[in-house]
Amino acid sequence: MTLEKKHISAAIILIAAAVISIITGRQFLAKHYPETFYPSPGLTRTGKLSDYFSGLQGTENDSRVYFFEGEEEGSTVLLLGGTHPNEAASGLVAVLVLENVEVTVGRLIVIPRANRSGFTVNDPMEAHPQYYSIPTPNGERRFKYGSRLTSPLDQWPDPLVYSHRPSGQRLSGFETRNLNRAYPGRPDGSLTEKTAYGIVQLIKKENVNVAFDLHEAAPEIPIINAIVYHEKAEEVALNAIFELEMEGISVSPELSPSNFHGLSHREWGDYTDVYPFLMETSNPIQGRLRGETSAELIVEGVSPEYRMALESGALQIAYKETGEPIERRVARHVTCFRRVIEAYNQLGNKPVILENLPEYEDILQNGVGAYIVAGK
Amino acid sequence: MILYWIYIVITAFIFIMLMMEFWKEDDWRKQIAIAMVMVVFILRILQIR
Amino acid sequence: MDYQLIILIAMLAMFVLGVIKLKLPAGVSLMLAGVVGALVGGEGLPLRHLVEGAFGFFEPILIIAVGMIFMELLKSRGVLASISVGSLKAFHRFPTLLIIALAVFVMFPGTMTGLATMSILTTGALALPLLIAMGMPKLSAGSLVVMLSVCGEVAPPICVPAMIIGGGVDMPYIGLAKPLFLASFPIAIILSLVYRFKYLGRVDLDEITRKLEFGEEKLQSRLDFIPLVFVIVYMVGETMLHGYFIHLGIPLIFAIGILMIVGISIFTGGGVSIFKVSGAGMKKAMPVMAILAGVGIFLEILTLTGVRGYLTVNALFLPDALKYSIAMMMPFLGSAYGSASIIGVPLLYVFIGKNELVVTSGLVLMASLGDLMPPPSLLCSYAAQMLKEKNHFKILRRSLWPIIFALIFGLLILIFATQIANIIL
Numbered sequence: 001m002t003l004e005k006k007h008i009s010a011a012i013i014l015i016a017a018a019v020i021s022i023i024t025g026r027q028f029l030a031k032h033y034p035e036t037f038y039p040s041p042g043l044t045r046t047g048k049l050s051d052y053f054s055g056l057q058g059t060e061n062d063s064r065v066y067f068f069e070g071e072e073e074g075s076t077v078l079l080l081g082g083t084h085p086n087e088a089a090s091g092l093v094a095v096l097v098l099e100n101v102e103v104t105v106g107r108l109i110v111i112p113r114a115n116r117s118g119f120t121v122n123d124p125m126e127a128h129p130q131y132y133s134i135p136t137p138n139g140e141r142r143f144k145y146g147s148r149l150t151s152p153l154d155q156w157p158d159p160l161v162y163s164h165r166p167s168g169q170r171l172s173g174f175e176t177r178n179l180n181r182a183y184p185g186r187p188d189g190s191l192t193e194k195t196a197y198g199i200v201q202l203i204k205k206e207n208v209n210v211a212f213d214l215h216e217a218a219p220e221i222p223i224i225n226a227i228v229y230h231e232k233a234e235e236v237a238l239n240a241i242f243e244l245e246m247e248g249i250s251v252s253p254e255l256s257p258s259n260f261h262g263l264s265h266r267e268w269g270d271y272t273d274v275y276p277f278l279m280e281t282s283n284p285i286q287g288r289l290r291g292e293t294s295a296e297l298i299v300e301g302v303s304p305e306y307r308m309a310l311e312s313g314a315l316q317i318a319y320k321e322t323g324e325p326i327e328r329r330v331a332r333h334v335t336c337f338r339r340v341i342e343a344y345n346q347l348g349n350k351p352v353i354l355e356n357l358p359e360y361e362d363i364l365q366n367g368v369g370a371y372i373v374a375g376k
Numbered sequence: 377m378i379l380y381w382i383y384i385v386i387t388a389f390i391f392i393m394l395m396m397e398f399w400k401e402d403d404w405r406k407q408i409a410i411a412m413v414m415v416v417f418i419l420r421i422l423q424i425r
Numbered sequence: 426m427d428y429q430l431i432i433l434i435a436m437l438a439m440f441v442l443g444v445i446k447l448k449l450p451a452g453v454s455l456m457l458a459g460v461v462g463a464l465v466g467g468e469g470l471p472l473r474h475l476v477e478g479a480f481g482f483f484e485p486i487l488i489i490a491v492g493m494i495f496m497e498l499l500k501s502r503g504v505l506a507s508i509s510v511g512s513l514k515a516f517h518r519f520p521t522l523l524i525i526a527l528a529v530f531v532m533f534p535g536t537m538t539g540l541a542t543m544s545i546l547t548t549g550a551l552a553l554p555l556l557i558a559m560g561m562p563k564l565s566a567g568s569l570v571v572m573l574s575v576c577g578e579v580a581p582p583i584c585v586p587a588m589i590i591g592g593g594v595d596m597p598y599i600g601l602a603k604p605l606f607l608a609s610f611p612i613a614i615i616l617s618l619v620y621r622f623k624y625l626g627r628v629d630l631d632e633i634t635r636k637l638e639f640g641e642e643k644l645q646s647r648l649d650f651i652p653l654v655f656v657i658v659y660m661v662g663e664t665m666l667h668g669y670f671i672h673l674g675i676p677l678i679f680a681i682g683i684l685m686i687v688g689i690s691i692f693t694g695g696g697v698s699i700f701k702v703s704g705a706g707m708k709k710a711m712p713v714m715a716i717l718a719g720v721g722i723f724l725e726i727l728t729l730t731g732v733r734g735y736l737t738v739n740a741l742f743l744p745d746a747l748k749y750s751i752a753m754m755m756p757f758l759g760s761a762y763g764s765a766s767i768i769g770v771p772l773l774y775v776f777i778g779k780n781e782l783v784v785t786s787g788l789v790l791m792a793s794l795g796d797l798m799p800p801p802s803l804l805c806s807y808a809a810q811m812l813k814e815k816n817h818f819k820i821l822r823r824s825l826w827p828i829i830f831a832l833i834f835g836l837l838i839l840i841f842a843t844q845i846a847n848i849i850l
Contacts, residue, residue: 010398025425287734288734396700405450412718419480
């Protein structure tokens, strides 16, 4: 056999392609490790989502559930982080609460990684980093930065049009992998729908009274720095927002639209007895106007392009001149979370008392790293 | 889940076809183009990305 | 000069150099432009980002690969030729009706998949020889078919660019049918009529049948229509009546079609060499597959280096007239999906206050024209391939007036979005 020229070039190109596949393949695979958390001494037990819906057993989304139970009986609160793994503050706040909280009255349930599958990938064409690091007094702690959607390796292919059950609402096909379009979920549906179903089952079986779904959004998204609430939780939400405004933290109240389905603030409220709240902060790395995309942008939140847009006055954007650093985003979430629970307590409900959580100014001054364990 | 594996099989079939075209291709420029697409396919078939 | 602008210029320069000087395929040039952009942007050689970007259009790549094999098999069994001749026989007495029917026929796969490529590769491929046999000049027939494919991509029920824009602003894909209809069908009908009166006279059936040389591609068996009917029915069913059809997805629907053809060919004889035909299909699909991977890489690096944000933000400072000009720029990104995502999403914010559904449909129309523009000139190069025309820019040039017409149509939709919404919504 004679070796033709085309076979030589083919061999060289093939080797190059193989090398690229191996190098990048290792980077992709590296994201599949489970993140370690260091719960506070207040932790009483842990469980898994599959305890509430066995269909999740053995899947990537059989997320861990952490229980903090007070000595005194009271109401039950659920805190969900990582619904969208590209919304860093969401998962980070859940970790901060998990690693600090002490519950004296009532119960707190924390799911820090609601859609674990989404943490194993990144969205194509968004140029997002795979990880970001938070400096702590004892060194850096690395967190995964993921995709808004369930990984295609766990749920593929997408339908052309995603038809939400049971409403029949139609959305783009890829939204079928969006956990916050999947509620109330289905036991025989996709992994995302199963995950949603598992969370709704948890809310029902644990008799959760107040539930939080933490999010972040691009600065130009209209619903931002907001608390979205179900109509039945209006009084709690408005009281909490009044309290926050008194402290100088501006939060816009957003009533959950009754005709937009699949979202936690709508379906949790409609299908269970819980008071649902969804909270948004402003995260420049999610925005279309952002400049260079890097892990620093997640943490520092500084994008000159957003500053220009702000100064142009052409857009309604939630971006401060100094940026939207992770400290402020985390501080907002933690404070809103606390104020909503306090408002709930004040309205004569069975209380939930959470202790050892930092105040807004504390987080701004000391940084998020002061309130999380350094890790390995 | 069955659908998932069927799609992996379809992807694998296309990958084999790409591989055959790759070896038959005379022009190294076009070989690069095929290789670009092959990288994507192989990473999906091996459930890496 | 702003640094992002330098990065952008370097990327565009590499792309042009690649295509023109080095004679590289457009997909490879786009990838190299991405590499250069990353280097100039100080990102080094970000291999993960390059591969991540290449996954951006993985689903369309898969659809094109499988769809192309299916169409090649249909062609080898003579199905396409017999449909062309059949429709001609049915409608030859009414050329105006014939061309409108053809227009809707060409658009159909695009309306169902939201992918203009699907139209041009399936029904477009059927209509081309017919139009030429009816007396339309080769390049004009090509230009009509590429324009109709674009209209198919815009038209409801499935419009992927609209979904991309909606996904970027959290707008559900609801209530878009009427505005998208307005942004697609009138253009298709008007263009078809213009082409009909400009190029087509009386249709002489005998002469045309003589001209249509399908030679060895005789219909092997009537059973060969079953796979085509199955694919069309299932695609319609899955998108319109998804309650009754199990979700299979377009690639699998095509794959089942392929297996049916193979089965029928064994049953009826005549045979079909699946690997040989698939190879031919793959060869045709290859340029587009590489372009889609390349566009994904290009966009990933634009985002990584901040050029995307830079372009978007600078658009905000522009006076109203210039905002509309930016919308007019959308086709020049050379990809419907790319420009819907890069320009379409931020533009929807820029035009805030107008009806967002109508604005979206106008933007989608303008973005979709990108599929026939360079750098990739996707639709034109397909049409050129089918017409055995070496220079696909000739088809693009012939499409100049239709493109301008569609752009102005889209612009008017944008400008009068509020008024249009009051009337149709």
